[in-house]
Amino acid sequence: MADVQHIRILTWKVKNWNQWRIENPDVKTDLTGANLSRIDLSGYNFSRTDLRWADLSECNLSGADLRWADLSESVLKWADLSECNLSGANLSDADLSESNLSGAVLNGADLSKADLSESNLSGADLSESNLSEAILNGADLNEADLSDANLRDAHLVGAYINKVDLAGADLSGANLSEADLSEADLSRTLLIETNLTQANISNCRIFGISAWKLKVHNLNQSSLLITDWDESEITVDNIEVAQFVYLLLHNEKIRDVISTIGQKAVLILGRFALPERKAILEAMRNKLREKGYLPIVFDFEKSAERDFTETIQVLAGMCLFVIADITNPKSSPLELQATVPNYMIPFAPIIQGDEKPFAMFVDLQHKYQWMMKVRTYQDEADLIANFEKGIINPALKRHNKLLILKNKDLEILTMEDDDEDEDE
Numbered sequence: 001m002a003d004v005q006h007i008r009i010l011t012w013k014v015k016n017w018n019q020w021r022i023e024n025p026d027v028k029t030d031l032t033g034a035n036l037s038r039i040d041l042s043g044y045n046f047s048r049t050d051l052r053w054a055d056l057s058e059c060n061l062s063g064a065d066l067r068w069a070d071l072s073e074s075v076l077k078w079a080d081l082s083e084c085n086l087s088g089a090n091l092s093d094a095d096l097s098e099s100n101l102s103g104a105v106l107n108g109a110d111l112s113k114a115d116l117s118e119s120n121l122s123g124a125d126l127s128e129s130n131l132s133e134a135i136l137n138g139a140d141l142n143e144a145d146l147s148d149a150n151l152r153d154a155h156l157v158g159a160y161i162n163k164v165d166l167a168g169a170d171l172s173g174a175n176l177s178e179a180d181l182s183e184a185d186l187s188r189t190l191l192i193e194t195n196l197t198q199a200n201i202s203n204c205r206i207f208g209i210s211a212w213k214l215k216v217h218n219l220n221q222s223s224l225l226i227t228d229w230d231e232s233e234i235t236v237d238n239i240e241v242a243q244f245v246y247l248l249l250h251n252e253k254i255r256d257v258i259s260t261i262g263q264k265a266v267l268i269l270g271r272f273a274l275p276e277r278k279a280i281l282e283a284m285r286n287k288l289r290e291k292g293y294l295p296i297v298f299d300f301e302k303s304a305e306r307d308f309t310e311t312i313q314v315l316a317g318m319c320l321f322v323i324a325d326i327t328n329p330k331s332s333p334l335e336l337q338a339t340v341p342n343y344m345i346p347f348a349p350i351i352q353g354d355e356k357p358f359a360m361f362v363d364l365q366h367k368y369q370w371m372m373k374v375r376t377y378q379d380e381a382d383l384i385a386n387f388e389k390g391i392i393n394p395a396l397k398r399h400n401k402l403l404i405l406k407n408k409d410l411e412i413l414t415m416e417d418d419d420e421d422e423d424e
Helices: 004-010 014-023 239-250 252-264 275-290 308-316 333-337 361-367 380-385 387-406
Strands: 190-192 210-212 265-270 294-299 321-325 347-352 375-377
Touching: 004 014, 210 239, 265 275, 275 294, 275 321, 275 380, 275 387, 321 387, 347 387, 375 387, 380 387
Parallel strands: 190 210, 265 294, 265 321, 321 347, 347 375
Antiparallel strands: none
């Protein structure tokens, strides 16, 4: 409980209280659990004061000195804390809902699990503060400084965060749905599994951002500035591709990879779970590496049914050609039928021994000229001995033909012109 003498001294005028604090620097003021609601305590020196569990609701603490004070689990609902100094204060689990903290100094403060819903934090200094699991729903954080703040798992639904400095902040797991972060500085922030559903991050600076597994449904993400302060301004409209675009512009190695991957990557499709099939896969891999290619493997046996098509399409779109090992009756037509029609990339089908392709395979070969003829092989030795002649060379030849076809000009005829192709 609060020290009775300290409560009595508190009734003095502010200048008397502050003078007493100066004259008694070694006395630790104890106001734990005190009922101080609706009292005018503006300008009071409460630095390092124990105010745990105190009721300060509707209290006027504007301009007060609360540096390093312990206000954990205190009630500050509707309190006026504008322009007060709460640097290093402990406000964990405190109720600050609908309070006025505009212009307050809270750098390094502990606000973990505090309720700051609907509070006014505009212009406040919250740099390096701990706001993990804090509730900031509907809070006004316009022009606040949240640089290097810990906002892990914080709730900021519908918060106003316009022109906020969030540089270096940790927003992992935070819920920012419907929040307005337009023109905020998000440079070097950590966004892992952050919920940005229906939020607004337009015109934000996102240089150095680390964004993974975001929820971005209906996110307004236009004109995101991806460069640093001393660089020419470059904007993109997608937070999830921003890192890649920046690397592409500033990393020569990345640019080289992008420009050459289509000349070197070869996708290998098939089922390779069985030991004998694994040996075939490794043999193809090694042969491709020996010839200077980059083998990429997609094993149907290990694929998730719901996303294998999208994965293959992304991989195939980067590759020079595809080797499809259709050995094994489990190689269903669905897998290739979902992939082949979408890309003009040579597909080189191979099959072992006397096995026959699935019944509908012939349709793919007839419909798409990038589906090559099926090559059979007896065993690993036979496959590798004839790998260059039977797979690589024909695939490259088909690739060159497809390039000519892709670059062929559009042909337009009048109704009277003869068309030799249609006569054939």
